[in-house]
Amino acid sequence: MSFFSIKVNPYSMEERRTAAWVLGILAIIVIFFTVVRPNTRYWGTQTLTFKTCTVKFTYNIKGLEGDTYRANQNRLALCLCDVYQGNHDTSISNKIIKIYKEYDRSNDYDSVIVKRNYSLDSIIKYKAEIFDTRILID
Numbered sequence: 001m002s003f004f005s006i007k008v009n010p011y012s013m014e015e016r017r018t019a020a021w022v023l024g025i026l027a028i029i030v031i032f033f034t035v036v037r038p039n040t041r042y043w044g045t046q047t048l049t050f051k052t053c054t055v056k057f058t059y060n061i062k063g064l065e066g067d068t069y070r071a072n073q074n075r076l077a078l079c080l081c082d083v084y085q086g087n088h089d090t091s092i093s094n095k096i097i098k099i100y101k102e103y104d105r106s107n108d109y110d111s112v113i114v115k116r117n118y119s120l121d122s123i124i125k126y127k128a129e130i131f132d133t134r135i136l137i138d
Contacts, residue, residue, distance in 0.1 A: 044058070050076060051092060053079035074131040077100065081096060
């Protein structure tokens with residue numbers, strides 16, 4: 001017998017292999033939920049609908065999702081203005097005013113629109129200027 005005898009556990013190699021598999025699977029799960037899952041909203045077509053108006057869009061440039069959503073809300077508001085002119089529905093008018101108040105650009109520093117408190121008739125009259133989507137996309 002040697003003074004320095006080393007006892008080797010025959011199961012240590014299998015335990016290490018199992019631990020490596022478990023840690024690898026956990027790493028894949030973490031990567032999925034931190035990298036892949038947050039970007040799934042950029043895949044496919046998104047839809048905004050209210051009554052008879054439907055706007056379909058996709059996020060083309062990551063990082064501009066707020067502007068893309070805002071521009072498409074404005075497109076929805078333009079459609080709702082056209083529908084409201086033929087059918088004076090209060091739910092449509094409430095949605096138009098909600099979009100106008102939520103996405104009013106008159107507080108922006110580079111805005112050329114002077115801050116006004118529009119009535120619904122004024123919003124519909126100046127809908128092309130108020131809900132202009134070209135400014136947001138440029």
